[in-house]
Amino acid sequence: MRVHVLFFGPVAEALGLREHWLELPSGARIADCLDECQRRWPALSAWRSRLHLSRNLESAAEDSPLAEADEIGLLPPVSGGA
């Protein structure tokens, strides 16, 4: 299956990209998605423990299951406001 992974803020900057369509085996969970991203972009490892995750605009956890065309957000600590 293919999932759409989105990167933001300092993570997007560290990886040098904002989005990527990732091919994963069926039955994969978000943890597998993160493992694959970390394999492709080792800079992600420095962020992994601090990431908050979203799946189709809902909060998600590493053990959340994935489905075809899911949108997965990798969100570093937020800093809205002034």
Place this chain on the structure above:
Amino acid sequence: MSHWPTVVELTRARLESSILAARIATRADGALAGFAGLARERNQGRAVRYLEYEAYEPLALRQMASLADACRRRWPEVHGVGLQHRLGRVELGEASVLVAVAAEHRAPALAACAFLIDALKRGAAIWKKEFFAAGGADWLANDAAAEPPDRPSMPLPSARPPIVPL
């Protein structure tokens, strides 16, 4: 869904508190509380030149709308609610965020206004980068633990607390 005015926006345009106020206040209101977060010239001892914001826009907008709902559940007296946040480059002195709350009386308007800005800073999917006068830039992270202890508490029943529950 409230029948009172709700404004939830991310924008690259300058924010004007008087315009937001006019959009959410009605003749039923006797109180209008507002907060503006401004881009200031120093942060953590460093001279700042300007700020840049980015957001996971659909998520941040959902979170902001959900905060407006949460605030009305907690203070049913609240009428109009406005939440606006800038994206892109924000110059010193400009507002990067505006909150406005209208109600019949001041107490719920003031409390809801504080609740909204605290919760927005704690959880909305928005990121700020500071560009320094001396060159260079840094991404910031809001420190939820540094919030004053007497702020209105809003438990976020989420597996990952910094995301506002949807």
